[in-house]
Amino acid sequence: MVSKYYILICGGTACDSNDGIRLTEELKKEITKAGLTKDVQIVRTGCLGFCEMGPIVKILPEDTFYVCVKPEDAHELVQEHLVKGRAVPRLLYDRRQSQTLVALEGIDFYQKQFRIVLRNCGVIDPDKIDEYIARDGYRALEKVLFEMTPADVIAELEKAGLRGRGGAGFPTGKKWMFSMNAPGDQKYIVCNADEGDPGAYMDRSTLEGDPHSILEAMTIAGRTTGASMGYIYIRAEYPLAIRRLENAIAQAHAYGLLGKNILGSDFSFDIELRFGAGAFVCGEETALLASIEGQRGTPRPRPPFPAVKGLWGKPTVINNVETLANVPVIILKGGDWFNKIGTATSKGTKVFALTGKVKHSGLIEVPMGTTLREIIFEIGGGIRNDKTFKAAQTGGPSGGVIPPEFLDTPIDYENLAKIGSIMGSGGLIVMDETDCIVDVAKFYLQFTVDESCGKCSPCRIGGRTLYNYLEKITNGEGKAEDIDTMLETARAMQRASLCGLGQTAPNPVVSTLRYFREEYREHIENKRCRAGKCKNLLQYTINPEKCVGCTACARVCPANAITGERKQKHTIDGEKCIKCGQCHEVCKFKAVERS
Amino acid sequence: MSRLTLEDLRKLRETQQKTMALRESEGKDVQIIIGMGTCGIAAGAKDTFSTMINTVAEKGLSNVMVRQTGCMGLCHSEPTVEVIVPDMPTIIYGNVTPEVARQIIENHVQKHQLLDGHICDRPAVDIIGK
Numbered sequence: 001m002v003s004k005y006y007i008l009i010c011g012g013t014a015c016d017s018n019d020g021i022r023l024t025e026e027l028k029k030e031i032t033k034a035g036l037t038k039d040v041q042i043v044r045t046g047c048l049g050f051c052e053m054g055p056i057v058k059i060l061p062e063d064t065f066y067v068c069v070k071p072e073d074a075h076e077l078v079q080e081h082l083v084k085g086r087a088v089p090r091l092l093y094d095r096r097q098s099q100t101l102v103a104l105e106g107i108d109f110y111q112k113q114f115r116i117v118l119r120n121c122g123v124i125d126p127d128k129i130d131e132y133i134a135r136d137g138y139r140a141l142e143k144v145l146f147e148m149t150p151a152d153v154i155a156e157l158e159k160a161g162l163r164g165r166g167g168a169g170f171p172t173g174k175k176w177m178f179s180m181n182a183p184g185d186q187k188y189i190v191c192n193a194d195e196g197d198p199g200a201y202m203d204r205s206t207l208e209g210d211p212h213s214i215l216e217a218m219t220i221a222g223r224t225t226g227a228s229m230g231y232i233y234i235r236a237e238y239p240l241a242i243r244r245l246e247n248a249i250a251q252a253h254a255y256g257l258l259g260k261n262i263l264g265s266d267f268s269f270d271i272e273l274r275f276g277a278g279a280f281v282c283g284e285e286t287a288l289l290a291s292i293e294g295q296r297g298t299p300r301p302r303p304p305f306p307a308v309k310g311l312w313g314k315p316t317v318i319n320n321v322e323t324l325a326n327v328p329v330i331i332l333k334g335g336d337w338f339n340k341i342g343t344a345t346s347k348g349t350k351v352f353a354l355t356g357k358v359k360h361s362g363l364i365e366v367p368m369g370t371t372l373r374e375i376i377f378e379i380g381g382g383i384r385n386d387k388t389f390k391a392a393q394t395g396g397p398s399g400g401v402i403p404p405e406f407l408d409t410p411i412d413y414e415n416l417a418k419i420g421s422i423m424g425s426g427g428l429i430v431m432d433e434t435d436c437i438v439d440v441a442k443f444y445l446q447f448t449v450d451e452s453c454g455k456c457s458p459c460r461i462g463g464r465t466l467y468n469y470l471e472k473i474t475n476g477e478g479k480a481e482d483i484d485t486m487l488e489t490a491r492a493m494q495r496a497s498l499c500g501l502g503q504t505a506p507n508p509v510v511s512t513l514r515y516f517r518e519e520y521r522e523h524i525e526n527k528r529c530r531a532g533k534c535k536n537l538l539q540y541t542i543n544p545e546k547c548v549g550c551t552a553c554a555r556v557c558p559a560n561a562i563t564g565e566r567k568q569k570h571t572i573d574g575e576k577c578i579k580c581g582q583c584h585e586v587c588k589f590k591a592v593e594r595s
Numbered sequence: 596m597s598r599l600t601l602e603d604l605r606k607l608r609e610t611q612q613k614t615m616a617l618r619e620s621e622g623k624d625v626q627i628i629i630g631m632g633t634c635g636i637a638a639g640a641k642d643t644f645s646t647m648i649n650t651v652a653e654k655g656l657s658n659v660m661v662r663q664t665g666c667m668g669l670c671h672s673e674p675t676v677e678v679i680v681p682d683m684p685t686i687i688y689g690n691v692t693p694e695v696a697r698q699i700i701e702n703h704v705q706k707h708q709l710l711d712g713h714i715c716d717r718p719a720v721d722i723i724g725k
Binding site: 002003006008011041043044045046048049058060061063111113114115116118119120121122123124125126127130131133134135136137138139142145146201204205208209210238240241254255256257259263264329359360361362363364365379 | 598600601604614630634663664665669670672682689709710711713715717718719723
């Protein structure tokens with residue numbers, strides 16, 4: 001039998017410990033009292049992620065979202081909402097908290113997320129062009145082909161204020177205009193799907209979930225700039241995205257939405273895939289173009305910019321996947337609509353791959369100007385195991401860390417640059433107290449050292465130099481003057497490197513030194529790693545007063561470094577110890593101490 | 596499939612919109628939609644998918660359609676499954692193992708009872724569907 005109402009109660013541990021279980025009981029009682037047992041089903045959900053405002057109660061089918069519901073509220077909730085059919089305003093989630101969406105009032109929702117780029121992801125079957133078409137797919141292309149001039153399209157993009165989502169934030173309308181105005185018998189559109197930042201998977205998910213939106217946007221770009229050919233440069237490591245793109249291209253061909261005389265117009269456009277072999281530098285636009293041309297993927301100095309002199313020397317627009325996915329929506333809903341979302345300088349939304357020590361990792365899309373606190377604590381549900389937030393890393397190896405004092409800074413291009421990070425492509429890695437900041441910087445430097453193409457020496461040698469210093473510091477061999485030498489090296493790299501990879505590679509070091517210099521000092525002066533990550537700085541000892549001689553530590557020690565008879569005090573041989581920390585974890589008496 | 600003219604495309608969109616609005620095609624009014632991005636598949640969505648199909652066949656539920664979609668973004672609770680049953684609110688379930696998949700069919704689809712402990716929230720409003 002179908003129930004009339006469904007009461008969903010958040011069953012996350014936070015809500016449970018916040019009287020959620022008693023609330024469930026009270027609601028059941030009240031429903032029985034009101035004689036509604038047949039009309040209402042009470043269901044406990046998974047954690048809904050709003051742990052700070054728990055317990056959460058959601059009533060379907062109206063989708064009413066109640067927060068901070070106490071067991072004492074059960075009576076009112078049942079009587080008002082279920083019996084009289086009206087919401088209880090004082091328990092509703094206050095939408096005004098979401099300032100970024102004030103412009104979109106009239107839409108009734110409590111979510112922090114707003115999906116433009118991911119509009120079809122998780123909604124349509126990506127292998128069926130018909131479903132994309134049903135959701136207004138290829139309607140923007142219709143409009144561009146039959147109702148708009150190229151200048152109109154660019155005007156709309158300019159009005160929207162769309163900026164490149166690959167990291168640098170260059171205005172998309174301008175980029176298209178440069179290419180449109182550049183003389184050339186042949187022009188190209190390139191989609192940069194060479195997503196390489198560790199922990200980033202926004203573009204992959206977009207391509208896998210909504211491949212046609214990229215094809216449509218590229219065709220629109222082709223029509224606008226006068227290009228007849230498009231390439232999607234995608235990493236070979238994304239087999240599913242490639243398969244879905246290939247399928248989408250074939251379907252678009254069959255429908256005449258790609259190829260000669262699209263929809264019976266005089267415009268012809270085609271798209272082919274080009275596979276990258278996983279080199280990070282190929283995400284840099286000039287290296288990417290070289291790779292498409294079949295050459296070694298190394299960057300070249302700019303100008304000339306690709307918009308004027310790109311693929312095979314022809315004017316080429318290079319846009320990132322996320323940037324392109326915005327285009328059809330802007331054409332359909334208008335630049336003014338898009339312009340209302342976001343902050344003064346950064347319009348629209350941003351997709352983030354939220355990962356790391358956060359309870360709810362996931363792919364999220366939020367309006368520009370959303371704060372880190374909203375992202376981590378409301379969408380992400382807070383820090384895993386209720387540890388303390390230490391920092392968030394944005395922008396991957398080119399970005400920086402954001403310390404707790406900026407949790408309430410609205411995220412946009414300018415604000416992130418101001419606090420020493422970058423928007424980047426959208427990786428957002430959350431760190432807690434158990435992450436060592438020097439170790440984090442070392443991780444990213446190792447990445448850029450591995451991925452440096454080696455063409456210019458500031459990047460090739462500078463990166464290695466920085467890495468060596470970090471290695472020294474984490475090994476307890478750092479010197480006080482190393483910090484200044486590192487900053488000097490970083491400055492040289494930023495100024496003299498040929499491309500973005502080298503120019504931004506020192507960012508993780510510079511940014512961590514800016515906010516966590518104290519932690520570097522601890523490593524250098526006190527030979528101490530507060531997070532317990534840098535193995536060579538750790539020492540494990542057994543406190544004889546606490547040790548009961550249970551032998552648990554000796555049994556797990558892989559290096560046989562622990563000796564001691566049963567029921568006798570145990571000791572660790574510092575020479576043999578490999579500092580794996582297993583004894584520390586296994587000891588029930590907290591006798592194994594780490595220092 | 597043949598190459599479309601502008602007229603054809605508009606007509607196709609209209610009929611497809613109707614189909615999607617009715618949430619029904621070929622007499623199948625119950626839809627089970629499984630997130631099959633790389634993330635979902637890595638978390639076991641293929642097993643979930645085949646369990647759904649097998650259970651539907653086993654119980655002879657001719658009105659149920661099992662479909663795939665991309666990533667919904669709820670990586671922490673993959674595999675995710677959306678269940679649409681007429682006259683019931685649309686529900687998204689997370690952490691749908693094959694066992695949970697069976698329960699979804701037995702309880703949600705057949706008995707119209709929602710499952711405890713697996714419901715997720717839809718992450719955002721839909722800006723396209725009206």
